[in-house]
Amino acid sequence: MAIMTVFANPHRFMSVSQPFAWIFSLAGVALIFAGVYMGLFLAPADARQGDAARIMFVHVPSAWLSMFAFAFMAGASLVSLVWRHALADVAAKSAAPFGAAFTALCLTTGSIWGYPIWGTWWEWDGRMTSVLILFFIYLGYIALWQAMDTPQKASRAAAVLCLVGAVNLPIIKFSVEWWNTLHQTATFFTGDNNATYGFKAPMYVVALGYLALFGGLTLFNMRAEILLTRAEMRLQRRLALG
């Protein structure tokens, strides 16, 4: 709660957020390049899939981020509905395009990976279908924001949609166990697996890079959103004064 009230003030947010936005974004880009380099050149080739498996260093972290971003938006939406916290609305709205981008990246890289390994670009298996639906929920969320006349109405409606859509997150998580079709089950955080350190390190570095880039870009987007609101208020005041 203490953290929330400290950052509840948009003025304080505007005065401290800019350096963080730059640091996170630049660190994110650096980490992504480092992680991709490690994944492409330092990590061992997969025993069965060879070099084709290296796309997982892009694919798996983007899947994590697609879900993390939506969970973040759902949390922000809850805060906005319960405490009417203006900054929470801005945070959820600003994160949406990047969450959608990570989801699209996850679907695209998964498709590119699937063709040489599974022999198909697309299969209606539980994991892929539920991630595709997550992508549609992102699109609906963004469209709802754009369709409303006033930000107040849009924020309430979008927050409700976001909380309802969060039902999909556990479905994605458990889809590989409920429908055991094509996509492999989780092997990463389970104890007994063959994902050795050489595989794990690049994955973590890229994931950290995505996370930092997501945070940085979201901060930039939030700042732009707040500045836009201020500019509109100033314009209206000037019009009112004549």
Next chain:
Amino acid sequence: MMVSGAGAVFVRELKQAWSGGGGVSLPLGFFAGACSLTPLSLGPEADLLRAAGPGVLWIALALSSLLPMERLFQADLEDGTLDAYAGSGVALEWVAAAKTAAHWVSTGLPLALIAPVLWIMLQGPVSSMFQVALVSSIGSAAFFFFGAIGAALTAGVRRGGLLITLVALPLYCPAMIFGSAALYGAASGGDWTSPLMLTSAAALFAIACSPFAAASALRAAID
């Protein structure tokens, strides 16, 4: 007070649906039309229709359920009825539940009643007509109550029909999967009761959640 208020809303909606020229029959016409066009695009071979029929029937039912959603709350929002409801002391949750239930009774049940006819036209076995009506009535409840969330979210949007589709279709997935599985089970004489129970679970989940999400969205639209 709450329940009698909700009952009054329910009765009013039913009266409106059955008196207001053609509102109920439009989704029925769409449902029948969509199913009738299928053999024209797939070809009339009986085997092909038998294989695709249950799935076609189910997607047509889902899309037909979306049709009345655009006006579900929008009409009442525009003419001020929702403001009157909000000031009447009846919780908007009850209003949303009553309106959706009335729409399901006046449109969803008729859709489920003509589903067996379309089923036979799509070469489904006559012996499973009863199962088709039952699955369709329960599935349409899931579609209507999930659709009501989309309807409430987009009530304040002019021409929000397409937006409802984008918002509500992800919510349709569980009922989509299990309902068509029940129909395929009924068509092949296989297991149809366990997918039917999962369809019912989706419908009950929708009925339990939809009034709260819809009321929360409507409050924002009224403000």
